[in-house]
Amino acid sequence: MSGPITSSDGSGRHIGRSEFVALMAAIMSLGALAIDGMLPALDAIAHSFGVVDPNERQLVVGVYLVATGVGCLVPGSLADRFGRRPVLFVALGFYVVMSLMCALAPSFDAMLVLRVIQGFGTAGLGVIPAAVIRDRFEGDAMARLMSTIFIVFMVVPVLAPSVGQAVLQFGEWPWVFVMMSALAASVAVWAWARLPETLHPEDRQPVDFKTVVHNLPLTLTTRGAVGYVIGSALTFGAMFGYVNSAQQLVGEHFGAGENFPLIFGATASTLAVSSFTNSRIVERFGARRVSHTALIAFIAVSALQVWASLFHEGSLQLFVPLMSANLCLLGFMGANFGSIAMQPFEHLAGAASSAQSFIRMTLGSAVGIAIGQAYDGSARPIAFALLTCSLMSLALVLFSERGQLFTRPGDVRKFPGGYEAH
Secondary structure, three states, X not given: OOOOEEOOOOOOOEEOHHHHHHHHHHHHHHHHHHHHOOHHHXXXXXXXXXXOOOOHHHHHHHHHHHHHHHHOOOHHHHHHHHOHHHHHHHHHHHHHHHHHHHHOOOOHHHHHHHHHHHHHHOOHHHHHHHHHHHHHOOHHHHHHHHHHHHHHHOHHHHHHHHHHHHHHHHOOOHHHHHHHHHHHHHHHHHHHHHOOOOOOHHHOOOOOHHHHHXXXXXXXXXXXXXXXXXXXXXXXXXXXXXXHHHHHHHHHHOOOHHHHHHHHHHHHHHHHHHHHHHHHHHHHXXXXXXXXXHHHHHHHHHHHHHHHXXXXXXXXXXXXXXXXXXXXXXXXXXXXXXXXHHOOOOOOHHHHHHHHHHHHHHHHHHHHHHHHHOOOOOOHHHHXXXXXXXXXXXXXXXXXXXXXXXXXXXXXXXXXXXXXXX
């Protein structure tokens, strides 16, 4: 589809494909900003509130991720009933208000509570874009579009730590939250003016307990989807563990100091490169072939991470290229895994997106917190986590694909009791 994306509710709104990609990326990037923009400020926040345990500062990021995962259960079903736009603007409103509230937090415990509320209320920023895209695209075309969006989206992890560091050069840590609020308000104005409603009236579903109970478990009972959802949760959980402990690991263990934002941004930038490459090749080779190859390569790089952590534990020169490779390979896995998992749910895109985002974010953030809290002043916890999680992910993908990798199914067929992509 190369033409403009038009409204399905008769409002007359329409948006060109390039602007649509940019807007979806901007919406999704707000979640990344709430995570990565915090990293340079964690030490200042901990010092301001007298936090003694160095690992406890990670919870400012960790609890936000968990709350976002739990919150993912709500917006998809609401969006299937009321439309994508209303639910999106509620999430954006939460982001603006709670960012300002975090800036005014009187204590560390209050900060964590506010971050939980912020994460839960803004979960729709990750759910709604996937549902909007699924409304108009499917299969490898959806995977290509998601990869294109990821190219723009991944600029945020690259720049956010430096932006946060720049804010700290001119003010205290509360101004980081003020900056987040201002950017979210700008995105809200943009979406209000330009984003059309993409849910067709005939696809709207009533919100009731029976519908929610029926729709949400489909992800776990659909063999073609469940392995990809849980598998991506584990690999991204390992990455969350890196994000949670990055300031301590890179800034302190490897001695990067004030160069931490630049090094973190350099490793994260490889995701943008691989997402761009994926967008160019996925329709030619297929989402499965590309993502399966990337997963096997991810396992190999993670094994090298373990070797480096054991025999060259203080070598930043080894850690940076290996972590860059891990993050690069995620660019060939994330969008493709998500697209494959969404393929069976053409008429349940909102609920399916909610269920899958809930599993990915809740499990992934819990894994990330566990890895972060296991930080022992070395790279060993993250190295072993990367290898373990990627091996488990491969086993899950093999389950979903009935033991056959690198296939390229031509259609999605319906089976009794659920849907399977085969």
